[in-house]
Amino acid sequence: MSRMKKLKASMTQFPDVEAPSMWLLALEHRALWEFWAGVASFKPLQLVAPRGDGHPVLVIPGLGAADSSTALLRQFLDGLGYVTYPWGLGRNKGMKEESAQMMQERLKLIFDEHGQKVSIIGQSLGGVFARELGRFCPDMVRQVITLGSPFTGHPLASTGTHLYEWLSGDRFEDLDFNQHLEMRVKPPVPTTSIYSKLDGVVAWECSIEEGQPEGESINLRGNSHIGMGSSPNALYLIADRLAQPENDWKPFEAKGVARLFYGSQDHVPKERRQHARA
Numbered sequence: 001m002s003r004m005k006k007l008k009a010s011m012t013q014f015p016d017v018e019a020p021s022m023w024l025l026a027l028e029h030r031a032l033w034e035f036w037a038g039v040a041s042f043k044p045l046q047l048v049a050p051r052g053d054g055h056p057v058l059v060i061p062g063l064g065a066a067d068s069s070t071a072l073l074r075q076f077l078d079g080l081g082y083v084t085y086p087w088g089l090g091r092n093k094g095m096k097e098e099s100a101q102m103m104q105e106r107l108k109l110i111f112d113e114h115g116q117k118v119s120i121i122g123q124s125l126g127g128v129f130a131r132e133l134g135r136f137c138p139d140m141v142r143q144v145i146t147l148g149s150p151f152t153g154h155p156l157a158s159t160g161t162h163l164y165e166w167l168s169g170d171r172f173e174d175l176d177f178n179q180h181l182e183m184r185v186k187p188p189v190p191t192t193s194i195y196s197k198l199d200g201v202v203a204w205e206c207s208i209e210e211g212q213p214e215g216e217s218i219n220l221r222g223n224s225h226i227g228m229g230s231s232p233n234a235l236y237l238i239a240d241r242l243a244q245p246e247n248d249w250k251p252f253e254a255k256g257v258a259r260l261f262y263g264s265q266d267h268v269p270k271e272r273r274q275h276a277r278a
Contacts, residue, residue: 007172008156013181017157017205024200025159027224034227034234038072041232045076049236050243052081055142056114057242058107060087062124062148062226063094063160064167070123073229073238080239082119085110092125094168095179100132107133107140117142119242123229124148124202125164127193134187143190143249145241146207147228148199153206155180160201190214190249192241194228197266201225208267216251219263233261 057077059070067086074084088106089099110118119142122130127149134144150158155177158164165171186209195207197219209215220234228234237252244250254262 004156004161004172008154011154011156011177013177014154015205017153017203019157019159019161019203020200022159024198026200027198028200028226031224031227031230034224034231035072037232038076038230038235041235042072042076045232045235045239046079049080049239052077052239052242053245054081054083055116055119055246056110057082057084057119057121058087058110058130059084060103060120060122060126060129061092062122062126063092064163065123065126066091070121070229073121073235076235077239077242080242082242083114087126087129091167094125094164094170095128096168100129103129103133104137107137111140117246119143119145121145121229121238122147122149124225125150127151128183131183131187131191134189134191135185138188141187141189142246143192143241143244144187145192145194145238147194147234148196148202148207148225149193150202150206151193152184152208152210153203157203157206158201186212186215190244191216192252193217194220194234194237195267196220196223196225196228198222199225204267210267214249216264217267218252219266221261221263221266237262 059074061069077084120130120133127146128151130144131151134141191209193207193209195204197204208217223231252264
């Protein structure tokens, strides 16, 4: 048994969630097509997506990525009337105390500059940062949107564990996983978790906001992990969530043809859905 499998088996305080298969990881190359689809549909999407109200939006990249990875998303949102900000801390190298402190300082600067709450979008590990900002600084946060972010389930249910160790310089055996238990607590602000059941990096079960007021989980059907911040259906969904009036948040409901792309109940077991309809 490998070192990572032994460690995972010893962490009995977490549910036993399997990492995505190597087959799903191999399919992550489709993120390139999702990106170019987002580029090709950029202008038409801006014409049909709901306009923004000008409030500030902070966008945090995923593990191993820098602000260049969120440029398309930020440009799209700028065109809808928002004022977007990159995280400005270079490459995301993991959950570091100093990074968390700098993120709180950056959030305060943006909040003070605009005099209004900031929406925060985080991709993958960036979404964990976003949730923590919403948890510790709720007076400055309007809402949190995460994209394929592992905030529940099992901390090692990912095909990116070795990448995390390499970038962060930390060994999982040396980490305090009680911190991960604390991260499961939903921020006291509206929270949208966007996930994909075909995610090849993070097990989708680790991205489910279950049974919480002002919280929702939406399946971006068919999407890759890497392409969640640039595909056309992701861009439109993010714009829809951001456009809600402050203090009047409502969960997303896919209607008509949108049901082909989004599933707001896909994480709920079939028998529970049938019982709810009865």
